[in-house]
Amino acid sequence: MAELPEIMVLSQQMDKELKSKEFKSIDVVQEKCLNMESEDFKRELIGKTIENVYNKGKWIFFKLSDDYHLLLNLGMGADILYYDSYEDFTDEYQCCFHFTDNSGFTCKFWWFGHVELIKNSELGDHKPTKDIAISPLDPQFTLGYFKSICKGRAGVKNLILNQKKIGGIGNVYVHDILFRAKIDPKTPVNTLNDAQIDNLFETIKENLKKSLDMKGLAYEMDFYGNNGKFSRDYFLVAYNEGEKCPDCSAVIQKIKTGSTSSYICPECQKL
Incomplete structure (x- = not known):
């Protein structure tokens, strides 16, 4: 399952490749991947252009023209693949997005992935994303912020996985983060001393940055179909x-x- 490094790789590549492109047509094989009926989805999306692409936690956000956002969640995993000409795209997908320059991308969800078209005015009430916290690789994720959330009797692993506290970390990276910090995952957060908090803060950032620099996990593909380099080794x-x-x-x-x-x-x- 893609976590913060993999989602950041995808969103950065998408921003570089898709900015200013206009939707020409959309093929939908599995309507349940959408947040509305497919014909309504197509009618609303066709003709809009992509202004920029970014991530919020494990979600990918496409800021569109006409005050809309397209939101993409990979669920338990997905292949999100770019093609630069219509002749080259894969025919295995639940959704395929074509642009006016004949490029596009396909979404092949492994499990639970979905795409949602949302008005900007509705983003603040969008339950799955409205409370996602800042990510550890965001400049706003400071030691001061991290200390402010290190409260309560919850286990430290639960804190790290809580998307309302820290956006983007899942059960793949958390094990080695806690190992490097020499902290048992069940340790109550409010029992950590200042040195442990400082070390854990740095370890979270270092581990995720290392994976990001290696283009993510080896079993995940980027926008161009290339696997990451962060292997089991x-x-x-x-x-x-x-x-x-x-x-x-x-x-x-x-x-x-x-x-x-x-x-x-x-x-x-x-412990």
Whole structure:
């Protein structure tokens, strides 16, 4: 499942490639991917141009002409692929967007992905996105902000995954973030000392920036069909149950943390 680095790669490439392009036609194979009936969706979208593309957490936002936004969520995973001529595009998709210059892109959702056309005036009431917090790679994600949300008795993993507190991190990157910070995922947030908070703040940013620089996870594709370079070889404890900790050689464990599982070193991350 794509998380912040992969979504940022996609949105940056889309902004570079699609800015100022005008929608010519849309093919919809699976109407349930949309937030309205397909004919209404097509009628409203055709003729609009893309002003810019950016991300908010795990969502991709297309700012359109005529005071509209197109919102894209990859759900549990998707292939979002660009083509520069109509002859070259793949025929495997739920939605395909064609532009007046004969380029376009396809959306092949693996599970739960969807596309929504929203008036700008309705964005503030859009339940899935209105409360998404700033992302760790946003300039506004400062140490002061991070300290302001490090409160309460929730486990630190729950804080990091809470999209209303921190936008964009999911269950792929959180394991190694907590391992590098030497914090058990169930540690209550309000028991962290200043040094731990400072270290965790820097670790979150460093881990995500490293993946972004490597164009994201190796099993995710970018807008041009290229896989990222952040492979399993770069995972420290994540998904490495039964293997040795890279720091102390203790056996990595998989434990339950609420509704999710976590991979930890029991020696380096003592509760």
